[in-house]
Amino acid sequence: MLDRGFIINNLYNFLITTIMNRKNFSTSDGVVEMLILGDPNSEEKVLIMAGKHGDEPEGVYIIKNFLIPYLEENEFFNKCFVIFPNLNPNKVNACLDKLVKKEIKKYEMLREFRFTESGVNLNADYPTVYREEDDAFLQATQTSIVIDAVNGYGCGLILDFHTNGPSYMSLYKYDEKIGKALAEEMGKITKTASRDYVHHKNKGKILSGTSGTYFGRERKIPIITIELGRAKPQYDFFRHCERLWKRHKPGLDYLFASFPDPDDDDIQDGCGENGVSAS
Numbered sequence: 001m002l003d004r005g006f007i008i009n010n011l012y013n014f015l016i017t018t019i020m021n022r023k024n025f026s027t028s029d030g031v032v033e034m035l036i037l038g039d040p041n042s043e044e045k046v047l048i049m050a051g052k053h054g055d056e057p058e059g060v061y062i063i064k065n066f067l068i069p070y071l072e073e074n075e076f077f078n079k080c081f082v083i084f085p086n087l088n089p090n091k092v093n094a095c096l097d098k099l100v101k102k103e104i105k106k107y108e109m110l111r112e113f114r115f116t117e118s119g120v121n122l123n124a125d126y127p128t129v130y131r132e133e134d135d136a137f138l139q140a141t142q143t144s145i146v147i148d149a150v151n152g153y154g155c156g157l158i159l160d161f162h163t164n165g166p167s168y169m170s171l172y173k174y175d176e177k178i179g180k181a182l183a184e185e186m187g188k189i190t191k192t193a194s195r196d197y198v199h200h201k202n203k204g205k206i207l208s209g210t211s212g213t214y215f216g217r218e219r220k221i222p223i224i225t226i227e228l229g230r231a232k233p234q235y236d237f238f239r240h241c242e243r244l245w246k247r248h249k250p251g252l253d254y255l256f257a258s259f260p261d262p263d264d265d266d267i268q269d270g271c272g273e274n275g276v277s278a279s
């Protein structure tokens with residue numbers, strides 16, 4: 001009998017080969033795919049990414065198995081979606097394998113998969129104006145690929161999938177005022193809390209090197225981070241992801257339907273000099 005992972009993987013491969021707009025990038029962490037869905041001439045371009053942290057494979061699985069098929073079928077096709085389903089493929093896939101085989105008793109055991117093979121934290125690798133001393137940026141090819149895609153396609157909205165490390169609860173994060181209204185409205189629809197990155201557990205500290213600080217705070221591009229709720233180790237990973245998708249889909253419907261207006265005051269006035277808040 002064919003196992004579920006085999007069927008899903010083949011379904012995904014079949015789907016992907018039907019999409020012409022796809023590009024592969026070789027990195028030291030495996031092949032990173034980029035897909036373009038929708039109308040490439042649309043003014044409204046959304047960048048979607050997942051898998052920066054290898055110990056957070058839920059977003060990768062959801063994008064490949066639910067979000068891409070959904071976007072292919074629905075009416076959002078007056079928009080264009082630039083999608084990186086898996087930015088840290090070797091580590092995400094190794095982590096997913098452990099989860100599916102239920103070899104994980106505690107989530108701390110997944111930490112070894114978090115960074116790239118060369119030890120880069122892909123969410124601390126963006127060349128932010130705001131930086132701590134000794135910060136090294138752009139160590140990974142993946143970071144340049146994402147920045148080039150946002151600039152090259154002119155993406156006006158970014159969605160970044162993560163998994164909530166310390167909690168089983170999902171959470172929407174935004175950076176400063178950028179994306180706040182969108183995250184709050186999504187949160188009302190899906191009954192999910194939303195928070196400013198800076199004020200969440202960071203005691204008002206701006207985060208150096210994150211894509212939130214880089215795109216949101218400094219470049220004023222609304223970026224929403226979806227922190228998906230963790231599954232307890234004894235849960236079935238696939239069923240957990242299916243539940244997460246059902247829960248967050250109405251929020252994503254709202255987000256895609258209400259693409260942010262670039263003339264919005266929150267987007268224009270969110271930041272101080274050089275785009276960096278003085279707070």
Ligand SMILES: [Zn+2]
Binds near residue numbers: 052056123162
């Ligand atoms: Zn993460």
